[in-house]
Amino acid sequence: MSTDYITSPIVQISDMVKEFPTGDGAFRALDGVSIQVDQGEMVAIMGPSGSGKSTLMTLIGLLDTPTSGRYILDGEDVSSLSRLEQARVRNRKLGFVFQNFNLLPRLSAVQNVELPLVYGRVDSRQRRAQASAALEAVGLGAKLHNLPNTLSGGQKQRVAIARALVHNPAIILADEPTGALDTRTGAEIMALFRELNREQGRTIIVVTHDPEIGRHMDRVIGLRDGRLAENILSEYYGVEVFERVEREHGLEPVPVPVRRQGEASRI
Numbered sequence: 729m730s731t732d733y734i735t736s737p738i739v740q741i742s743d744m745v746k747e748f749p750t751g752d753g754a755f756r757a758l759d760g761v762s763i764q765v766d767q768g769e770m771v772a773i774m775g776p777s778g779s780g781k782s783t784l785m786t787l788i789g790l791l792d793t794p795t796s797g798r799y800i801l802d803g804e805d806v807s808s809l810s811r812l813e814q815a816r817v818r819n820r821k822l823g824f825v826f827q828n829f830n831l832l833p834r835l836s837a838v839q840n841v842e843l844p845l846v847y848g849r850v851d852s853r854q855r856r857a858q859a860s861a862a863l864e865a866v867g868l869g870a871k872l873h874n875l876p877n878t879l880s881g882g883q884k885q886r887v888a889i890a891r892a893l894v895h896n897p898a899i900i901l902a903d904e905p906t907g908a909l910d911t912r913t914g915a916e917i918m919a920l921f922r923e924l925n926r927e928q929g930r931t932i933i934v935v936t937h938d939p940e941i942g943r944h945m946d947r948v949i950g951l952r953d954g955r956l957a958e959n960i961l962s963e964y965y966g967v968e969v970f971e972r973v974e975r976e977h978g979l980e981p982v983p984v985p986v987r988r989q990g991e992a993s994r995i
């Protein structure tokens with residue numbers, strides 16, 4: 729492996745198992761998953777409905793605890809921390825974006841974006857300045873004082889992204905961030921994630937069902953029945969069909985981002 733490109737792992741998960749209690753015994757939603765995500769990567773988690781994508785995101789996000797397995801986040805073994813200590817790490821290092829935006833309806837855009845800083849005990853003037861800057865960075869500098877119900881779906885998701893960014897987290901986690909948006913608006917939101925990734929070096933992990941999004945990521949982590957699945961894009965989503973159509977019709981192929989050194993050997 730080449731040494732001129734040094735990446736450092738930010739998420740290292742080994743042998744993660746998650747079981748949920750059910751009426752007839754435990755249901756194993758994740759069955760021994762090991763993944764690594766490097767700093768500055770933009771990766772998708774993809775797979776059929778029920779394959780464990782949201783479960784895995786919840787564990788990466790320290791929103792739930794695994795049944796077993798080890799998790800090293802940004803060099804720190806977080807599996808052995810108490811729930812309170814995990815919450816502190818979560819508030820400091822992680823930013824979340826959800827399918828349904830999860831904005832507080834009575835707070836303006838800028839007040840919604842300030843929330844992670846309230847928990848972080850930043851003083852109010854600085855809070856407002858940081859939140860305004862984050863909204864400007866997502867192209868919403870003119871909508872600081874709008875209530876969520878006066879914003880379009882795409883604008884609401886931009887507010888949610890600004891809120892996920894405002895405390896400068898190490899990783900942004902997004903579970904189907906384009907699921908409630910039309911195709912064009914969804915593409916704009918993905919372009920914004922890519923810009924944040926390229927220009928600010930953000931590490932971004934996105935759950936998506938959209939193969940068009942998946943093929944534009946640095947890498948796809950495939951899941952099937954709670955286990956890692958290689959080639960999920962072609963085997964489940966049939967992406968080679970798109971590529972064949974592009975070739976046959978002489979269409980400009982959609983550029984796939986340059987892959988990093990050592991890429992193929994991971995997962």
Ligand SMILES: Nc1ncnc2c1ncn2[C@@H]1O[C@H](COP(=O)(O)OP(=O)(O)OP(=O)(O)O)[C@@H](O)[C@H]1O
Pocket residue numbers: 748749750755756757775776777778779780781782783784
């Ligand atoms: N709290 C729970 N109790 C019992 N079973 C659960 C629970 N949460 C998830 N599961 C089960 O675990 C499996 C994985 O669920 P998960 O939500 O991670 O799927 P997913 O890949 O995100 O699916 P989708 O694409 O539909 O969002 C499913 O079979 C689900 O029914």
Ligand SMILES: [Mg+2]
Pocket residue numbers: 781782783
């Ligand atoms: Mg899900």
